[in-house]
Amino acid sequence: MATQKITLxxxxxxxxxxxxxxxxKVLVMGEDVxxxxxxxxxxxxxxxxxGEDRVIDSPLAESGIVGTAVGMAMRGYRPVxxxxxxxxxxxxxxxxxxxxxxxxxxxxxxxxxPMVIRIPFGGxxxxxxxxxxxxxxxxxxxxxxxxxxxxxxxxxxxxxxQAIASDDPVIFLEPKRQYHADKAELDDSIAPEPLFTxxxxxxxxxxxxxxxxxxxxxxxKAAEAxxxxxxSIEVIDLRTLSPLDMGPVLxxxxxxxxxxxxxxxxxxLGMGAEVAxxxxxxxxxxxxxxxxxxxxxxxxxxxxxxxEDYLPDLxxxxxxxxxxxxx
Amino acid sequence: xxxxxxxxxLVEVFGPSQQDGGPELVQLLTPEGERVHHxxxxxxFSAEELRGxxxxxVLTRRIDTEATALQRHGxxxxxxxxxxxxxxxxxxxxxxxPQDYVFPTYREHGVAWCRGVDPLDLLxxxxxxxxxxxxxxDNNFGQYTIVIGAQVLHATGYAMxxxxxxxxxxxxxxxxxxxxxxxxDGASSQGxxxxxxxxxxxxxxxxxxxxxNNQWAISEPIERQTRIPLYQRALGFGFPGVRVDGNDxxxxxxxxxxxxxRAREGQGPTLIEAYTYRMGAHxxxxxxxxxxxxxxxxxxxxxxxxxxxxxxxxxxxxxxxGFLDTVKVEADELxxxxxxxxxxxxxxxxxxxxxxVYDEIPAELAEQRDAFAAYHAGFEEAx
Numbered sequence: 273m274a275t276q277k278i279t280l281x282x283x284x285x286x287x288x289x290x291x292x293x294x295x296x297k298v299l300v301m302g303e304d305v306x307x308x309x310x311x312x313x314x315x316x317x318x319x320x321x322x323g324e325d326r327v328i329d330s331p332l333a334e335s336g337i338v339g340t341a342v343g344m345a346m347r348g349y350r351p352v353x354x355x356x357x358x359x360x361x362x363x364x365x366x367x368x369x370x371x372x373x374x375x376x377x378x379x380x381x382x383x384x385x386p387m388v389i390r391i392p393f394g395g396x397x398x399x400x401x402x403x404x405x406x407x408x409x410x411x412x413x414x415x416x417x418x419x420x421x422x423x424x425x426x427x428x429x430x431x432x433x434q435a436i437a438s439d440d441p442v443i444f445l446e447p448k449r450q451y452h453a454d455k456a457e458l459d460d461s462i463a464p465e466p467l468f469t470x471x472x473x474x475x476x477x478x479x480x481x482x483x484x485x486x487x488x489x490x491x492x493k494a495a496e497a498x499x500x501x502x503x504s505i506e507v508i509d510l511r512t513l514s515p516l517d518m519g520p521v522l523x524x525x526x527x528x529x530x531x532x533x534x535x536x537x538x539x540x541l542g543m544g545a546e547v548a549x550x551x552x553x554x555x556x557x558x559x560x561x562x563x564x565x566x567x568x569x570x571x572x573x574x575x576x577x578x579x580e581d582y583l584p585d586l587x588x589x590x591x592x593x594x595x596x597x598x599x
Numbered sequence: 600x601x602x603x604x605x606x607x608x609l610v611e612v613f614g615p616s617q618q619d620g621g622p623e624l625v626q627l628l629t630p631e632g633e634r635v636h637h638x639x640x641x642x643x644f645s646a647e648e649l650r651g652x653x654x655x656x657v658l659t660r661r662i663d664t665e666a667t668a669l670q671r672h673g674x675x676x677x678x679x680x681x682x683x684x685x686x687x688x689x690x691x692x693x694x695x696x697p698q699d700y701v702f703p704t705y706r707e708h709g710v711a712w713c714r715g716v717d718p719l720d721l722l723x724x725x726x727x728x729x730x731x732x733x734x735x736x737d738n739n740f741g742q743y744t745i746v747i748g749a750q751v752l753h754a755t756g757y758a759m760x761x762x763x764x765x766x767x768x769x770x771x772x773x774x775x776x777x778x779x780x781x782x783x784d785g786a787s788s789q790g791x792x793x794x795x796x797x798x799x800x801x802x803x804x805x806x807x808x809x810x811x812n813n814q815w816a817i818s819e820p821i822e823r824q825t826r827i828p829l830y831q832r833a834l835g836f837g838f839p840g841v842r843v844d845g846n847d848x849x850x851x852x853x854x855x856x857x858x859x860x861r862a863r864e865g866q867g868p869t870l871i872e873a874y875t876y877r878m879g880a881h882x883x884x885x886x887x888x889x890x891x892x893x894x895x896x897x898x899x900x901x902x903x904x905x906x907x908x909x910x911x912x913x914x915x916x917x918x919x920x921g922f923l924d925t926v927k928v929e930a931d932e933l934x935x936x937x938x939x940x941x942x943x944x945x946x947x948x949x950x951x952x953x954x955x956v957y958d959e960i961p962a963e964l965a966e967q968r969d970a971f972a973a974y975h976a977g978f979e980e981a982x
Contacts, residue, residue: 299763325763331801336752336794343702343756346735347764367791370746371753378730378742381955415956439958468961515961 275459281451283428283458284314284390288352290429291436292322295350298436301328301341302354302390311356312392312451334364341387342371350386352436357448358393359402365410372441373416387441388432392448393421394486394536395583398576405573406485406537411443412514412546419514420467421445423488425456427511430464438467445513447486454489470517472524476506479596480524482533482547484510487584491534494589503597513543521547522554529560530596534584539567561599564592620874621828624842627849630902632910640843640853646917652693652848653912654926656685656905659709661930662718663879665937666708666725670883674941675725679706683846683878686904687811689713690851691779691873694859697739698766698776702754705743706811707781714740718933719940728944747782748789751808754780755795758804758862767805768865777805777862779855785816787832788824796836796868805862807855808833808870811845813877818890830872838868845873846904876902950975 278286292298300315300322306329309316319327330337334355341351355361361368368389375385395404412419418440422428428446435442465471473488474495483491488509495505506524510516525531531551533544544565551563566584574582620626625640663681670678681688684706692713695701703710708721716733723729724743731742744750758778761767766776786792787810799806812829814821825832833840843854851873858869876899880887887896912918953960953968960968 331794331797333790333794333797335791336798339749339752339791339794340756340759340798343753343758344760344763345756346741346753347757347760349760349763363790366746367749367752371749375742376958377955379735379955380729380732381958382734382736383742384958418957418961515963518963 275457277455278425278429278458279452279455280422280425280428280446281312281314283425284432284446285316285318286458287429287432288315288318289321291352291433292318292326295436297348298350298352299326299328299344300352300354301330301337303330303332303337303356305329305354310354312448314390314446314451315354334360334362335367338364338367338372338389342367342375342385345385345387346383350388350436352388352390355389355391357403358391358405358407361389361391361407368411368417368443369414373414376440377416384439385441386439388435388444389441390432390444390446392451393445394447394449395573395576395579396449396486398579400576401573404576404579406535406568408443408445408513408535409537409542412543417441417443417514418468418512419443419445420512421447421485422511423447423450423483423485423509425454426458429458429460431467431511434464434467445485449486450489468512468515468517470508470510470512470520472506472520473509474505474507476504476528478504478528479506479530479532479593480521480528481505481507481589481593482510482521482531483507484513484535484543486536487534490584490586490589493586494593497586497590498593503593505593510543510547516547516550518550518554521551525551525555526558529558530599531559531563532566532589532592532596533563534566534589534592536568536583538570539565540570542567561596564596566592620842620844623828623830624844624874625850625854626844626847627853628847628907628911630846630907632907632914634911637850637853640850640857642853642856644849649908649912649917650922652689652852653905653908653918654929655689655693655709655712656848656908657926658930658933659685659689659712660905661933662708662712662721662937665934666722667879667883669722669938669941670725675722675883676727678725678883680877680879680882681706681708683876683899683904684811684813685709686848687845687851687873687875690848691781691809691855694852694855695779696776696859698774699859700739700741700754700757700776700778702741702750702757702778702780703743704747704750704781704783704786705745706783707743710781711740714738716740719937719944722937722941723944726941726944728947748786748792748795751780751782751786751792751795752798754778754806755799755804758799758806759802761805762802767863775863777807777859779807779809779859781809781811783816784810784812784814784821784824784829785819786810787829796833796838796870799868800837803865803867805865806868807858807862808868809855809873810870811873811875813845813875815877815881815887815891817881817885818887820891828872830870833870836870838870840870840872842872842874845875846902846907848904848908
């Protein structure tokens with residue numbers, strides 16, 4: 273494959289295709305993933321090329337999708353399940369938390385559960401209720417699951433293949449707002465970083481700004497805006513939420529002494545709380561300011577006409593950056 | 600509103616509600632031990648097969664009795680009793696071929712027995728030393744599932760995997776395989792069970808849904824779960840359903856064998872409602888005297904699954920005292936082994952709780968494990 277410019281949707285599609293080519297045990301299953309190619313077209317063309325036995329259009333029942341995928345994984349398959357929207361994962365919550373997460377533990381490793389559950393997450397697309405949520409903390413709080421969030425087309429391509437190759441179940445979060453937004457250059461001759469690693473995406477010296485999924489783009493804009501005022505912000509894309517890869521984060525905070533984390537999910541008991549606690553435990557004497565969190569408010573997701581007020585945007589992130597720097 | 604707007608009423612479609620199995624109950628051996636015949640599911644049994652069923656049921660009952668006693672002695676935290684359901688489980692278990700796969704609830708001790716799972720391995724879960732120590736791959740017998748009905752979806756998915764592996768409908772009896780999903784009348788109300796029915800029907804998956812209707816979901820009677828006989832629900836999902844006398848091991852065997860064969864041949868799912876009765880409590884923590892009449896229990900005692908086989912065997916001269924004594928001795932030996940084996944089951948190493956959370960343990964969990972070990976080691980040094 274030559275180098276090419278792709279969207280996140282394309283990167284995920286290409287990643288799925290590659291995984292299916294590489295391993296005949298990889299199956300794709302979900303609502304509308306076959307002929308339609310998924311409501312976001314992430315599975316576009318796969319059923320045509322791999323057949324109905326490997327790209328399975330399912331009845332409209334999320335618990336049924338995940339529960340039958342458990343059975344297929346027990347039979348030796350590697351199901352990649354699509355949950356159509358974040359807010360529709362809850363009917364499958366019992367299967368994910370009580371079965372997918374625990375079967376390896378329950379069976380002392382006799383039964384592996386190599387499943388990927390893809391969830392388009394986050395808001396900003398003007399959708400109706402239940403289509404803009406950020407449920408990552410619910411899964412990151414569940415031992416036995418691994419949780420990752422991609423933020424860009426190249427990561428989408430690689431991280432999805434890596435998640436499929438993992439013998440552990442992975443909740444794979446895709447920032448739906450980014451699906452068709454920006455293009456990036458993919459050169460698949462460049463080997464990817466390991467899946468469960470965070471990454472410094474912009475170096476800086478004054479403050480560490482942490483983000484994942486859809487807020488990485490916001491964080492980058494905030495860093496650019498701050499730079500015009502002479503403030504040097506280091507941006508880290510966490511990429512993996514469970515396990516967390518705190519190494520690059522702690523290294524950064526030890527240098528900057530300040531950290532702000534931003535996510536679309538509610539702040540209360542969100543990923544930011546865990547990251548802040550770990551920074552405090554590990555970098556207490558390096559900190560010049562308390563770790564600040566910028567996220568969705570502790571309300572249900574609002575009607576879409578006011579979602580931009582709810583979502584952590586450039587100004588709210590910069591406000592937190594200023595508060596940290598002025599502390 | 601007139602009835603006509605909604606079509607025929609339930610009684611017209613399904614017949615009058617039956618409290619005792621009803622006329623559609625498939626039966627090959629009456630409670631009195633009389634061999635009867637059935638137009639669709641009749642089959643011949645050798646004396647050896649009949650004696651085998653008898654032995655299986657006696658030993659299964661002994662496992663149950665011993666485990667109940669072990670709980671009373673504080674050796675098990677809890678036990679889910681199967682008393683009265685021996686025929687349903689042995690009939691279903693013996694109908695399987697080695698290549699078939701079983702998804703049990705937490706009460707399938709008789710099916711486990713048929714699959715060759717060591718009964719001592721069942722006790723570990725109830726003693727609290729593990730979550731089920733047997734490897735499902737050894738006997739094609741899945742782990743006990745405690746969340747009601749969750750395993751029915753796993754069974755359906757596993758059956759879909761079999762379809763993709765090309766082990767359905769090939770005509771090769773050594774190759775063709777099916778799945779059996781066990782659940783109870785309470786589980787029939789769960790969404791996962793109903794979704795399992797829908798997925799299995801949609802993909803024509805080779806799965807037999809085996810519902811032991813033991814009339815009680817802890818304290819909730821069957822009338823709280825359904826307004827129609829459970830087996831008739833299958834019609835609405837698009838596959839056949841049959842009600843079998845779950846206290847009749849012959850009928851249960853015959854019906855399950857036919858349904859499994861149908862699945863192996865690629866003809867899709869079947870719902871079997873094994874009509875039985877939970878003679879004991881839901882578990883050893885339950886007190887059924889609070890919610891049901893002893894007269895009902897006495898009524899079902901007359902339908903005991905073991906007594907009717909014993910009566911038939913004796914009446915027809917198919918057993919002698921030597922055989923019955925041998926089985927009794929075998930049961931006693933099994934009891935001793937379970938009592939001694941249970942008490943000898945070691946507690947797990949607390950440090951091992953980290954070992955199988957993941958296939959590949961993350962660094963942060965390994966750190967937690969190591970810190971826990973160091974914390975413990977600190978106490979040892981202090982002594």
